[in-house]
Amino acid sequence: MCGSAMRFITAEAKASAGRLDGKMREKTLTMDTLNPQVKxxxxxxxxxxxxxxxxxxxxxxxxxxxxxxxxxxxxxxxxxxxxQQPITFLRQVVALCTFPELMDSPSFPEDAKWRARRILQGCGGHSLGSYSASPGVECIRKDIAAYIEQRDEGVPSDWENIYLTTGASDGIMTILRLLVSGKDSSRTGVMIPIPQYPLYSAAISEMDAVQVNYYLDEDNCWALDINELHRAHQAAKQHCQPRVICIINPGNPTGQVQSKKCIEEVLHFAYEENLFVMSDEVYQDNVYAPDCQFHSFKKVLYEMGPEYFSSVELVSFHSTSKGYTGECGFRGGYMEVINMDPEVKAQLVKLLSVRLCPPLAGQAAMDVIVNPPQPEEHTFKQxxxxxxxxxxxxxxxxxxxxxxxxxxxxxxxxxxxxxxxxxxxxxxxxxxxxxxxxxxxxxxxxxxxxxxxxxxxxxxxxxxxxxxxxxxxxxxxxxxxxxxxxxxxxxxxxxxxxxxxxxxxxx
Amino acid sequence: MCGSAMRFITAEAKASAGRLDGKMREKTLTMDTLNPQVKxxxxxxxxxxxxxxxxxxxxxxxxxxxxxxxxxxxxxxxxxxxxQQPITFLRQVVALCTFPELMDSPSFPEDAKWRARRILQGCGGHSLGSYSASPGVECIRKDIAAYIEQRDEGVPSDWENIYLTTGASDGIMTILRLLVSGKDSSRTGVMIPIPQYPLYSAAISEMDAVQVNYYLDEDNCWALDINELHRAHQAAKQHCQPRVICIINPGNPTGQVQSKKCIEEVLHFAYEENLFVMSDEVYQDNVYAPDCQFHSFKKVLYEMGPEYFSSVELVSFHSTSKGYTGECGFRGGYMEVINMDPEVKAQLVKLLSVRLCPPLAGQAAMDVIVNPPQPEEHTFKQxxxxxxxxxxxxxxxxxxxxxxxxxxxxxxxxxxxxxxxxxxxxxxxxxxxxxxxxxxxxxxxxxxxxxxxxxxxxxxxxxxxxxxxxxxxxxxxxxxxxxxxxxxxxxxxxxxxxxxxxxxxxx
Structure with a gap:
């Protein structure tokens, strides 16, 4: 830097550097030294x-x-x-878990109290203030598995495949972290829809993987077109190894609901091309069009027969933040992991354990969503x-x-x-x-x-x-x-x- | 694989591969293809x-x-x-935030109610179910800054330097993510104490950075020895660029409390060697030895004079999980970021925003810790x-x-x-x-x-x-x-x- 430029150094630049004995001290962390993947x-x-x-x-x-x-x-x-107002019953259960003295209050319904007691029995010291096991509280994992079985009309769900998460985002990042290999990251292709929810592109940037775009068909209500998947995959193979396909159903930001036939095609494609399937199903309760219905990727996979159901690696994500509860601030969510190699699963648990566990209030909120009041319960009507x-x-x-x-x-x-x-x-x-x-x-x-x-x-x-x-x-x-x-x-x-x-x- | 080996394929291997048309289908994600940094x-x-x-x-x-x-x-x-039993007042505030109908209950103290009201006023739609801004609820950030000023006997704290986190671990990972540069990771040295809390070594492995060990002095009550810092730094410079020094005070797993003189030496060393300082102070309320006192790195830096206080990049971490509250399950915490380059700070906010926000119940719990009952309040005694x-x-x-x-x-x-x-x-x-x-x-x-x-x-x-x-x-x-x-x-x-x-x- 020449002398005259030095005189015109900005106030901001001065603020970002300290002075000792007249010499400028450079910052350690600057835009030049910042992790470029964060940038x-x-x-x-x-x-x-x-x-x-x-x-x-x-x-x-x-x-x-x-x-x-x-x-x-x-x-x-x-x-x-x-x-939007919170669902009363959900908040009652979480409040009871938070302050168990409320168990004595006549203004809280028994249906909420027994759920709260059950959750607390699954917590260390019967307190929401304990760490849970890294995959989540055992009885909540079991409730989630039971919910999935019911949702999918009897398709079996094993509670040991359920992992509670800190919102769905956390689960998505964690699974991508397993799949995107550090030094080889720039050879790992991750197929995502375009338009997409930008968590996906952000995670891909942060991990320095290759974003492989497949375009949704705007002229056809943003449907996923199987030929476009083939095109994108073929093109990507020229410069990377596509390993994962991400699907968002119902779609964000596009709002489409995938047909069963379309899901079958995607799963067949993933089977044939050896792709790991990440199915973002956080809007599964948000279907409005009378001619549309939510089909879980897991149920469709099951119906395709045992060859598929026993082999395609599939993770499905859910969350407390959407649906009819909209409890974003609780950061609750879960993922169900199907057909993951048992040794890899142990690695997943290890990775989760470094961050200890998802927030317990979010886990409790998730439990209410999968275990809501039943018609025979007093709280059902409200x-x-x-x-x-x-x-x-x-x-x-x-x-x-x-x-x-x-x-x-x-x-x-x-x-x-x-x-x-x-x-x-x-x-x-x-x-x-x-x-x-x-x-x-x-x-x-x-x-x-x-x-x-x-x-x-x-x-x-x-x-x-x-x-x-x-x-x-x-x-x-x-x-x-x-x-x-x-x-x-x-x-x-x-x-x-x-x-x-x-x-x-x-x- | 030869024919006879094929016949002896294990049941487990069969389970990890599907069959279609007689051909084995390999899993996409195996121990061989798993991200080696996770391994x-x-x-x-x-x-x-x-x-x-x-x-x-x-x-x-x-x-x-x-x-x-x-x-x-x-x-x-x-x-x-x-x-250990939860602190009643903390749980009362969080329960009130969770289920605001309790504001009408005479069994909740007014001191708790006004805190809960204030927190909810800072939340979108006055609900704990909204996302907060990514750095946290504004009034909680302000309470934290006020707490730090009081703790540090008047050393100024700017609430815009406070970022709520999902437990301290999340903050530590996030800051390391900024500092460890993707492709150059294996040249970035992170100095950590040995013995250390293994979150640090795990994060370093996950990011493929270089762990630079400095050994605490067991013969001297696990004190940090400045000569050992110089030794470790000199040795590391042969094969990487040390950019960060992590300190845990009070120590985990070693339980020592650092003297003011020792902290001064560390900060002087960081200043001279251009190191970014990460100070893990989650046990700041856990000091038992009568001859020991907690000194925050920030206060010591301030007392070293403006040359230091205006230049050393320092992040301090705190948590709801330790201290006297022990609220691990709430996943609450914060970090105070000093002297970070303003452009880098914007990048930090961007990175935090991808994960949306820390759990709101944890933020509320953190607020109680930094804004506890005062002697003039009814709840103070209990x-x-x-x-x-x-x-x-x-x-x-x-x-x-x-x-x-x-x-x-x-x-x-x-x-x-x-x-x-x-x-x-x-x-x-x-x-x-x-x-x-x-x-x-x-x-x-x-x-x-x-x-x-x-x-x-x-x-x-x-x-x-x-x-x-x-x-x-x-x-x-x-x-x-x-x-x-x-x-x-x-x-x-x-x-x-x-x-x-x-x-x-x-x-």
């Missing part, structure tokens, strides 16, 4: 647009003015933050009402979102068959595309930033999930209340029309 | 000896007989599992009694453990100044060392296995933590009740005397 990670759901939304929120709180009075965060599947109310409202909002968006010229939205998101395709005029390019940003990022700044609505650009070249989208949740969702969709419509006019020179 | 991970605290203990427990439950009636698990710092009772009992047990062990010929135990463990040195006769070698195991593993099988006491071999060649130790917690601890120590004494006799040919 490569992107996570749009909490990315720049969400940081900007937070800034606007603070600006409004401090009395600043904008053309809107509040920021509506439709960027993340965070149901309670959008006003539980059932609350559950139906949440799922009914979501179904209504799914329909409403699709309808309003499709009435806007230049927006095309596939049916929201399941999950919690709409992923509409938006037409962005060439002039806006050029402007974005000049600013060094994706065209849909420009769109979403403008939407945020002009209306206070926070959605995530499609580029954060992946999309076909020269197509643009955004992801919005359907979680706001119907009232707020109507306002939100109206604002999106008006904004979109303004945006089109402005960039088509029609203003 | 390299070791975690003794939940390792083979603990798995064995679980087997014996099940055997006893099923009516089997042993020379003892129960397994006493002194392998892990799991206070509640050993019978809180203070419960806290003193736990810490008083631990101090007594620390003393008892040291005294009884030191009275056994062939065992030498340093004072348990702090933390929750004794790490006595045990003499193992040469004949036992030879026998262990013949069995392909560490001599202290043989010792601990025999101890487990003959007495039901589960402790962890010193080799799981690291130790100087030809010295042998085990780690045991001081958590069992005084009654049970007396029994345990008596059994250890009798076993050790028997073991010495047997292998010294004196029987």
């Amino acid at each position: 490569a990670v992107e996570y749009a759901v909490r990315g720049p647009i969400v940081i900007k939304a937070g800034e606007i929120e603070r600006y409004l709180e401090e009395g600043g003015t904008k053309p809107f009075s509040e920021v509506i965060k439709a960027n993340i599947g965070d149901a309670h933050a959008m006003g 539980f059932h009402q609350e559950k139906s109310s949440v799922l009914g409202a979501l179904a209504e909002k799914a329909k409403l979102t699709e309808q309003i968006l499709n009435a806007v010229p230049g927006i095309k939205c596939n049916p929201v068959q399941g999950a919690m998101y709409a992923f509409p395709r938006i037409f962005i005029p060439p002039k806006a595309v050029e402007e974005a390019k000049a600013l060094g940003m994706q065209p849909d990022m420009l769109y979403c930033l403008r939407l945020l700044e002009e209306t206070g609505i926070c959605v995530v650009p499609g580029s954060g999930f992946g999309q076909k070249d020269r197509t643009y989208h955004f992801r919005m949740t359907i979680l706001p209340s119907i009232e707020k969702l109507n306002v939100l969709l109206g604002k999106v419509r008006d904004f979109h029309i303004r945006f089109l006019k402005e960039y088509s020179g029609l203003e | 390299a991970v070791e975690y003794a605290v939940r390792g083979p000896i603990v798995i064995k203990a679980g087997e014996i427990e099940r055997y006893l439950e099923e009516g089997g007989t042993k020379p003892f009636s129960e397994v006493i698990k002194a392998n892990i710092g799991d206070a509640h599992a050993m019978g 809180f203070h009694q419960e806290k003193s009772s736990v810490l008083g009992a631990l101090a007594e047990k620390a003393k008892l453990t040291e005294q009884i062990l030191n009275a056994v010929p062939g065992i030498k135990c340093n004072p348990v100044q702090g933390a929750m463990y004794a790490f006595p040195r045990i003499f193992i006769p040469p004949k036992a060392v030879e026998e262990a070698k013949a069995l392909g195991m560490q001599p202290d593993m043989l010792y601990c296995l025999r101890l487990l099988e003959e007495t039901g006491i589960c402790v962890v071999p010193g080799s799981g933590f690291g130790q100087k060649d030809r010295t042998y130790h085990f780690r045991m917690t001081i958590l069992p009740s005084i009654e049970k601890l007396n029994v345990l120590l008596g059994k250890v004494r009798d076993f050790h005397i028997r073991f010495l006799k047997e292998y010294s040919g004196l029987e």
Whole structure:
């Protein structure tokens, strides 16, 4: 650095370096020395647009003015933050586990008390404050296995194949960690849908594996097309070894529900190509379209016959954060691991044990989800009402979102068959595309930033999930209340029309 | 594989491969294809000896007989599992947050209610079921900063430097992930004490970094010797670039409490050698020796003057799992990050956001620890009694453990100044060392296995933590009740005397 540049060193640079005896001390950890795989990670759901939304929120709180009075965060599947009420029974059980003195309280139902007692009996010292075994509390693992057997109409589930996790994300990262080999990482291909939930791309970046994209078919309600799987796999084999296929069903951000036939095709493909299957089924309770039904990958595998069911390595993920409970903050979840080599399973347990165990309150919440009140129990009626109310409202909002968006010229939205998101395709005029390019940003990022700044609505650009070249989208949740969702969709419509006019020179 | 070998293929191998059309289908994920860095991970605290203990427990439950009636698990710092009672006030606050209907209950104190209300106001939708911001709930971060300022007698703490974590382990892994560079990992040196808590060695293995050992001085109460730091650093520079130094104070498994002078020396060394400092201070409330005091690395750094305080990169870790609360199952914790490059900090937030947020119940528990009842509050008396009772009992047990062990010929135990463990040195006769070698195991593993099988006491071999060649130790917690601890120590004494006799040919 020459003398004159030295004089103009910025205040920030000074702040990042200490001084002793007049010499500058460089920081140890800088952008130059930071793990480059961390640098490569992107996570749009909490990315720049969400940081900007937070800034606007603070600006409004401090009395600043904008053309809107509040920021509506439709960027993340965070149901309670959008006003959804917790399921009473679930919270009762977790509160009883947390503060067992409540067992004496007449205001807590017996159905909740016996569940809490049973969970606590499975905890060291009968306390939620003990570590559990690394794969989770034994009786909760057993309840999960029983739930899966019931869900899958009798397909057997072994509780020793169940591992509780800290949300589904933790399970997904852990399984990928087994599959992506350190030094050979850049030869390990991980097949993911495009558009995808960006946890997958982030994990692949962090582990320096190869992301192998298979594109969902937007013209066919985001269906998974088996020919596209073959194409992607063939192409990837030229430069890496595809070892895993990840599927999200119901889809995030795309909201499609896979047909049984399609799942069979994927499993047959995985069988033939020796792929490990990771099936993200956290939205299994979120199916709205009357002609759609959730089919678990495991059940379909079973029905394909013993040759398949005894050999395809499959992990399925579930979570407390979605469904009708929306308990994101509890960080609860589980995975069921099928056909994993027994020695590898021991390695999995070892890896989990380094992080000790998943949070116990999340494990308890998961237990309620898989072991809910039964028709003969007193708590059934209220539980059932609350559950139906949440799922009914979501179904209504799914329909409403699709309808309003499709009435806007230049927006095309596939049916929201399941999950919690709409992923509409938006037409962005060439002039806006050029402007974005000049600013060094994706065209849909420009769109979403403008939407945020002009209306206070926070959605995530499609580029954060992946999309076909020269197509643009955004992801919005359907979680706001119907009232707020109507306002939100109206604002999106008006904004979109303004945006089109402005960039088509029609203003 | 030749034909005859094929015929003798084991049942297990058959089970791990499916058959279709007569051809064997190999598994995708096997011990051969597993990420070798996962294979390299070791975690003794939940390792083979603990798995064995679980087997014996099940055997006893099923009516089997042993020379003892129960397994006493002194392998892990799991206070509640050993019978320690939770702090009432902490559980009241978390229960109120979990089930806010309890705000109307007269049996919950107002002091707990206002804390719960305040926490919920910081949560999306006022619900513990929402995601928090990735670094944690803002008001909890502020409470933590205020606590640190008070603890450190006025040294400033900025709440934006506080990041909530899923237990301390999660924070430690995250910071190491920033520092250990993917492809260059095998050139990144991480200095750790020996003996160490095996999370560190496990993380280093998983990330394929270089473990740089500095040995604590057993003859000097496990003190950290600055000359040994220089030696280790010089030696490591021959084959890697040491970038981080990890310190555990109070020590795990060694129980020493570092002097202020020693901390100054470490910080000066880190300053001079451009090392990033990771200070594991999860046992900061666990100091028992009357002549010892906890000094935070941050406060000492501050007192060394602005040249140091404005430049040394330091992260300090804390947890809900230890101290007087012992709330391991809540997976709560935080880290304070000092002097991190602002751009790197943004990368840290991005990395945290991929995993969304730490569990909210754990965040709430952490809040109670840093914002406990004050003398003027009604709940103070009970809180203070419960806290003193736990810490008083631990101090007594620390003393008892040291005294009884030191009275056994062939065992030498340093004072348990702090933390929750004794790490006595045990003499193992040469004949036992030879026998262990013949069995392909560490001599202290043989010792601990025999101890487990003959007495039901589960402790962890010193080799799981690291130790100087030809010295042998085990780690045991001081958590069992005084009654049970007396029994345990008596059994250890009798076993050790028997073991010495047997292998010294004196029987």
